[in-house]
Amino acid sequence: xxxxxxxxxxxxxxxxxxxxxxxxxxxxxxxxxxxxxxxxxxxxxxxxxxxxxxxxxxxxxxxxxxxxxxxxxxxxxxxxxxxxxxxxxxxxxxxxxxxxxxxxxxxxxxxxxxxxxxxxxxxxxxxxxxxxxxxxxxxxxxxxxxxxxxxxxxxxxxxxxxxxxxxxxxxxxxxxxxxxxxxxxxxxxxxxxxxxxxxxxxxxxxxxxxxxxx
Numbered sequence: 001x002x003x004x005x006x007x008x009x010x011x012x013x014x015x016x017x018x019x020x021x022x023x024x025x026x027x028x029x030x031x032x033x034x035x036x037x038x039x040x041x042x043x044x045x046x047x048x049x050x051x052x053x054x055x056x057x058x059x060x061x062x063x064x065x066x067x068x069x070x071x072x073x074x075x076x077x078x079x080x081x082x083x084x085x086x087x088x089x090x091x092x093x094x095x096x097x098x099x100x101x102x103x104x105x106x107x108x109x110x111x112x113x114x115x116x117x118x119x120x121x122x123x124x125x126x127x128x129x130x131x132x133x134x135x136x137x138x139x140x141x142x143x144x145x146x147x148x149x150x151x152x153x154x155x156x157x158x159x160x161x162x163x164x165x166x167x168x169x170x171x172x173x174x175x176x177x178x179x180x181x182x183x184x185x186x187x188x189x190x191x192x193x194x195x196x197x198x199x200x201x202x203x204x205x206x207x208x209x210x211x212x213x214x
Contacts, residue, residue, distance in 0.1 A: 059086030144176030165190025
């Protein structure tokens with residue numbers, strides 16, 4: 001899939017929340033295509049981040065598409081609130097839904113014109129999502145164990161991306177520990193959406209950091 005556009009999705013988990021609007025404008029000016037928003041509930045992952053209220057204010061601060069990554073149990077219960085807050089894309093974890101639930105989520109999001117993604121953790125085998133692929137617009141491969149920013153990239157994710165690309169022609173995103181070195185490996189394996197937090201928000205030159213991932 002060499003001709004697929006590479007999209008950079010800065011992950012706001014690593015942004016400075018005291019000036020979030022300025023941080024969002026900074027990455028938009030630097031050429032980001034999406035804003036990646038990690039929503040954590042303290043149950044599915046051992047951390048608590050943000051909810052729909054914050055997403056609503058993020059929506060007012062950027063014109064970039066909002067890619068809302070629900071690392072939460074019972075995602076169906078909260079999806080409506082995140083759609084109403086202005087999400088353009090919503091990702092749910094295969095570990096948190098049945099295929100029947102995912103199909104119902106897909107139907108609802110299609111009516112709202114919101115894209116659906118499915119994600120899988122590093123320990124989850126690829127075959128867990130195979131039946132879900134016809135239901136989704138993109139897949140997010142986790143390259144760290146979800147919960148906290150700043151973790152090291154797990155190289156085994158590359159094999160998963162490569163196997164997935166052989167059977168899935170839409171967007172494949174990778175999230176976790178992304179930097180300029182492993183970004184190239186992920187792109188070569190078949191990923192075309194790169195979610196990166198500390199590498200982008202911690203950089204002295206934001207545009208340079210984004211360009212180096214591309």
